Amino acid sequence: MLRITRFVAASLALHLIPLHAWADDPDWKVGQAHVKITPEHPLFMAGYASRNRPFEKVTTDLYAKALALEDRNGHVAVLVTTDLIGLSAAVAEPVCERLASKANLKREQILLSSSHIHTGPTLSLDPTPRDGRAAGDAQRTVEYTRRLQDQLEDVVLRSLEKREPARLAWGSGVANFVMNRREFTPSGVILGVNARGPADRSVPVLRIDGPDGKLRAVLFGAGTHNTTLTDSCYEICGDYAGFAQTHVEGKHPGVQAMFVLGCAGDSNPYPRGTMEIAKDHGAALGKEVCRVLESKLQPVRGPLSLAFGKADLPLQESPPRAVLEKQAKSKGGLQPWIAQQMLDRLDRGEKFPTHYEAPIGVWQFGEDLTLVGLSGEVVVDYVALLEKALGPNRLWPTAYCNDVFGYLPSARVLSEGGYETRGLYSGGIGLFDAKAQDVLVAKVRELAEKVGRVK
Ligand SMILES: [Zn+2]
Numbered sequence: 001m002l003r004i005t006r007f008v009a010a011s012l013a014l015h016l017i018p019l020h021a022w023a024d025d026p027d028w029k030v031g032q033a034h035v036k037i038t039p040e041h042p043l044f045m046a047g048y049a050s051r052n053r054p055f056e057k058v059t060t061d062l063y064a065k066a067l068a069l070e071d072r073n074g075h076v077a078v079l080v081t082t083d084l085i086g087l088s089a090a091v092a093e094p095v096c097e098r099l100a101s102k103a104n105l106k107r108e109q110i111l112l113s114s115s116h117i118h119t120g121p122t123l124s125l126d127p128t129p130r131d132g133r134a135a136g137d138a139q140r141t142v143e144y145t146r147r148l149q150d151q152l153e154d155v156v157l158r159s160l161e162k163r164e165p166a167r168l169a170w171g172s173g174v175a176n177f178v179m180n181r182r183e184f185t186p187s188g189v190i191l192g193v194n195a196r197g198p199a200d201r202s203v204p205v206l207r208i209d210g211p212d213g214k215l216r217a218v219l220f221g222a223g224t225h226n227t228t229l230t231d232s233c234y235e236i237c238g239d240y241a242g243f244a245q246t247h248v249e250g251k252h253p254g255v256q257a258m259f260v261l262g263c264a265g266d267s268n269p270y271p272r273g274t275m276e277i278a279k280d281h282g283a284a285l286g287k288e289v290c291r292v293l294e295s296k297l298q299p300v301r302g303p304l305s306l307a308f309g310k311a312d313l314p315l316q317e318s319p320p321r322a323v324l325e326k327q328a329k330s331k332g333g334l335q336p337w338i339a340q341q342m343l344d345r346l347d348r349g350e351k352f353p354t355h356y357e358a359p360i361g362v363w364q365f366g367e368d369l370t371l372v373g374l375s376g377e378v379v380v381d382y383v384a385l386l387e388k389a390l391g392p393n394r395l396w397p398t399a400y401c402n403d404v405f406g407y408l409p410s411a412r413v414l415s416e417g418g419y420e421t422r423g424l425y426s427g428g429i430g431l432f433d434a435k436a437q438d439v440l441v442a443k444v445r446e447l448a449e450k451v452g453r454v455k
Pocket of ligand 1: 116225377
């Protein structure tokens with residue numbers, strides 16, 4: 001669209017200003033880059049404790065993808081998506097420090113997210129062999145993780161170099177395979193299927209076009225664990241999110257499709273269990289993203305306003321030793337592992353931390369969209385809590401960003417019990433207190449005020 005004022009018309013007549021200066025300039029400059037992060041050597045896989053050997057084959061490649069955004073005022077932000085279980089602060093923060101020195105990026109300008117696949121490599125910078133693994137396996141995991149850090153730095157720097165004029169727009173679709181997994185049974189809450197339970201089935205889609213209206217990149221989300229593939233799977237695979245990205249990129253050659261995970265802490269895909277089902281969910285999600293791309297989308301304009309902070313989340317007092325000893329002997333899942341870590345600490349005479357600092361990033365796009373990047377495995381209740389705190393519209397809540405330290409249950413989930421109440425599994429050991437919910441929401445609101453989302 002051309003906005004020709006009398007001044008512009010006069011200037012044009014005099015050939016005083018170049019043509020592009022009056023032709024409704026795009027609000028943004030966007031650059032994108034990707035890198036293959038498929039492990040090249042056999043590694044132990046992340047996500048299911050029961051797997052006892054490295055992966056056996058690569059079924060789909062894994063990627064890290066970066067999207068660099070710059071508004072008209074030169075404010076820059078970079079979002080990185082990864083087909084991985086999740087980056088702990090120990091892995092993510094050194095990458096951010098390098099980007100600070102090499103690209104002058106402040107912490108609020110970076111969001112590092114993961115799709116939380118359970119069919120990718122274990123990540124660790126600690127070479128101590130654990131869980132019955134050989135020293136060589138632990139060493140290979142450290143080597144992979146160090147290389148990953150280099151690749152994350154590189155992909156961000158390349159995305160920044162590629163910034164070109166772009167327009168943004170967004171809309172939302174639906175993913176019907178998203179299922180609450182907290183099943184109530186006479187013996188308590190189990191990991192199962194709860195069709196009456198809350199789940200976020202929205203599929204937010206951000207469309208990135210060149211000034212000519214040609215699609216260049218897509219960022220989309222869904223709100224369920226990438227656990228279609230279960231513990232019997234020894235194949236490297238991006239699960240439904242990987243198949244969905246491939247679907248979109250197949251329909252739009254040359255376009256970079258990127259996936260961010262929502263508040264999926266208590267949600268699994270439904271059904272689940274085979275590679276065929278993972279492909280089906282990926283195709284369904286990819287198809288829905290393509291449908292939304294062609295629908296009427298809302299423009300997303302600048303300016304970009306960014307905030308980053310840490311919610312000081314309170315932890316419970318440690319359970320008594322007898323309870324921990326019982327938990328440590330139970331079978332399966334995280335609980336025995338966490339209980340044993342706590343017992344080891346007690347044996348060493350160490351105190352447990354009283355709080356955990358959970359990073360939060362909030363990105364405000366003009367008056368059009370707020371992207372909230374929570375850390376940890378956040379349960380679905382926080383979607384409603386954030387809608388209440390910030391208003392429900394033009395809001396994109398994501399989780400699994402910057403530090404995947406463990407589950408972040410709501411007060412409701414904590415009172416009911418179940419798998420998602422098992423606390424931290426990296427960066428410290430402990431169980432969240434019910435008060436953590438209000439502390440987290442208050443911190444998001446504070447950051448949302450800072451960026452002008454709420455007053
Ligand atoms: Zn999980």
